[in-house]
Amino acid sequence: MSVAAILGGGIAGLSTAYYLTRTAQQAFKRIILIEGSNHLGGWIKSVRQDNGAVFEHGPRSLRGSGQAGINALELAEDLGLESKIIAVPRSRPAAQNRFIYVNNKIHILPNSFKSLVRKTEPFDKAFIRYLINDLITKGKRNGEDETIYDFVARRLGSDMANYAIDPLCRGVYAGDAKQLSIKSTFHDLWKFEQENGGIIKGALIGEKQKVQSISPLVERSKKERWAIWSLDNGIQGIPDRMVDVLNAEPNVEIMTETKCTDLDLSGPRVKVTCDNSEILEVDHVFSTLPAMNLSPAVSTNHQLLSSELSKIPYVDVAVVNVELKGQVMPFLGFGHLIPSTENSKVLGIVYDSCNFPEHDRKDQPSTRLTCMMGGAWFRQLFGDPETANLDTFTDLALEAVREQMGITADPSEVCTTLQRNCIPQYVIGHSQVMDNINGYLESHKLPLSLLGASYKGVSVNDCIYHAKLEVERVTGETLP
Numbered sequence: 001m002s003v004a005a006i007l008g009g010g011i012a013g014l015s016t017a018y019y020l021t022r023t024a025q026q027a028f029k030r031i032i033l034i035e036g037s038n039h040l041g042g043w044i045k046s047v048r049q050d051n052g053a054v055f056e057h058g059p060r061s062l063r064g065s066g067q068a069g070i071n072a073l074e075l076a077e078d079l080g081l082e083s084k085i086i087a088v089p090r091s092r093p094a095a096q097n098r099f100i101y102v103n104n105k106i107h108i109l110p111n112s113f114k115s116l117v118r119k120t121e122p123f124d125k126a127f128i129r130y131l132i133n134d135l136i137t138k139g140k141r142n143g144e145d146e147t148i149y150d151f152v153a154r155r156l157g158s159d160m161a162n163y164a165i166d167p168l169c170r171g172v173y174a175g176d177a178k179q180l181s182i183k184s185t186f187h188d189l190w191k192f193e194q195e196n197g198g199i200i201k202g203a204l205i206g207e208k209q210k211v212q213s214i215s216p217l218v219e220r221s222k223k224e225r226w227a228i229w230s231l232d233n234g235i236q237g238i239p240d241r242m243v244d245v246l247n248a249e250p251n252v253e254i255m256t257e258t259k260c261t262d263l264d265l266s267g268p269r270v271k272v273t274c275d276n277s278e279i280l281e282v283d284h285v286f287s288t289l290p291a292m293n294l295s296p297a298v299s300t301n302h303q304l305l306s307s308e309l310s311k312i313p314y315v316d317v318a319v320v321n322v323e324l325k326g327q328v329m330p331f332l333g334f335g336h337l338i339p340s341t342e343n344s345k346v347l348g349i350v351y352d353s354c355n356f357p358e359h360d361r362k363d364q365p366s367t368r369l370t371c372m373m374g375g376a377w378f379r380q381l382f383g384d385p386e387t388a389n390l391d392t393f394t395d396l397a398l399e400a401v402r403e404q405m406g407i408t409a410d411p412s413e414v415c416t417t418l419q420r421n422c423i424p425q426y427v428i429g430h431s432q433v434m435d436n437i438n439g440y441l442e443s444h445k446l447p448l449s450l451l452g453a454s455y456k457g458v459s460v461n462d463c464i465y466h467a468k469l470e471v472e473r474v475t476g477e478t479l480p
């Protein structure tokens with residue numbers, strides 16, 4: 001009997017289990033998911049208060065577009081979650097307006113034809129001039145990696161690097177554009193230069209992938225022009241529904257509060273050792289553990305693999321969910337980010353009430369915001385995360401809300417969490433590490449699949465999509 005072990009019960013692990021149960025041939029007759037904590041969903045954690053307010057400690061929205069975005073909507077439909085979806089159409093300020101905080105002021109990022117041709121602060125030139133710069137800059141086509149910052153500064157200009165891409169890297173990776181790899185993060189931009197000589201040329205003439213879908217939910221999302229979406233009780237609704245579906249499958253077993261400590265990949269079957277001393281013998285392992293957690297588990301027999309896995313760094317992020325009394329948003333949009341060149345300890349603030357007013361408390365008017373701090377700058381700004389005091393983050397978040405947004409309303413609820421090692425950093429050389437890892441798995445013919453945010457994309461959409469692709473590859477089946 002063929003047995004699969006899935007390590008980790010975050011969105012990648014649950015998706016892997018779900019897709020395995022959807023294969024027609026049921027290549028694995030028994031599927032065991034092993035999760036170290038008592039929570040299923042990993043970084044996805046939505047907390048609903050009695051008054052109806054929803055606080056997201058982790059991800060708060062999913063993009064509705066692109067191949068991975070469409071796949072996530074198809075999955076939501078498959079899970080029967082259509083009626084629970086709350087979506088933000090492209091026409092809403094939450095989808096259109098993104099801000100940056102520079103020189104003690106909030107500035108809107110260019111988002112219209114007017115801002116294409118007219119200079120807007122803090123940029124030095126009209127947006128179109130940066131695009132012209134890209135058109136006249138010769139492409140480096142040597143296949144080499146570069147930092148995101150250097151790539152954008154070289155092709156578009158240093159203003160774009162400082163005020164557009166630097167804050168974007170903070171708002172997606174909590175990372176430093178001067179360390180992250182263009183090849184592994186914004187791969188399409190890197191490819192456009194390699195194949196077409198520039199970003200604009202690539203966007204205009206480069207090969208475009210048409211994503212086909214027969215899903216009525218995808219159809220609706222296109223018709224209603226959804227930019228981002230969530231669920232009525234928060235993103236947690238996705239893993240929660242997956243767990244319900246998986247618990248109803250007779251061949252699936254979910255073990256929580258069980259850590260995998262060792263993987264013995266030396267024999268024909270894999271021996272999975274857990275911290276409860278249980279040893280499971282399985283035929284294939286789908287690891288969705290952060291690479292830094294998998295590394296020690298394979299170190300006994302596969303030192304080289306373990307060493308490559310340990311090269312993928314992670315950052316810590318302090319997340320402060322704030323609820324204020326009254327509807328006090330001074331401007332409408334997704335949120336604001338603070339470039340690393342500014343004198344602020346804050347990475348950015350999400351305007352949750354603008355994005356999903358459905359998640360506001362029902363008994364009285366309120367405003368929900370989420371302030372994030374640390375990331376690639378955590379140790380430099382706050383020292384050792386082991387000894388960090390959560391009150392420091394609460395105070396800094398409330399100060400940023402007051403000073404950066406001019407909001408003086410009293411908080412009615414504040415929840416501060418420190419998320420240790422929560423976002424992997426695809427730093428320069430990540431693609432080489434991936435090549436080394438994949439080469440090792442292939443040459444040793446290891447029955448081990450590596451999934452989750454550590455490798456090919458940090459978004460929830462990416463984690464789900466790559467789980468599907470890998471299940472298809474391992475089982476040799478095409479899923480609907």
Ligand SMILES: Cc1cc2nc3c(=O)[nH]c(=O)nc-3n(C[C@H](O)[C@H](O)[C@H](O)COP(=O)(O)OP(=O)(O)OC[C@H]3O[C@@H](n4cnc5c(N)ncnc54)[C@H](O)[C@@H]3O)c2cc1C
Nearest residue numbers: 008010011012036042043059060259260422452453459460
């Ligand atoms: C603050 C924050 C905000 C974010 N915002 C967004 C957003 O708005 N949109 C978006 O798309 N993405 C967002 N992300 C990214 C996204 O949430 C994550 O990248 C994604 O959830 C990772 O899923 P995963 O399954 O790969 O890993 P994880 O969620 O880390 O799951 C891995 C699981 O493995 C378990 N585990 C670890 N070691 C062991 C072991 N030895 N044995 C057994 N189990 C183990 C862990 O307990 C965990 O449950 C955000 C992330 C953070 C931290």
Ligand SMILES: C=Cc1c2[nH]c(c1C)Cc1[nH]c(c(CCC(=O)O)c1C)Cc1[nH]c(c(C)c1CCC(=O)O)Cc1[nH]c(c(C)c1C=C)C2
Nearest residue numbers: 063098170171172173174335336337347348349350372459
């Ligand atoms: C300030 C820190 C962070 C904020 N969000 C995240 C961090 C680290 C994490 C995060 N946010 C998004 C993703 C998924 C990316 C994807 O490919 O879908 C992750 C991992 C979504 C997101 N957040 C911002 C953008 C532009 C995106 C992409 C999706 C979209 O286009 O809508 C910007 C942003 N993030 C934060 C703020 C305050 C902010 C402001 C504009 C918080």
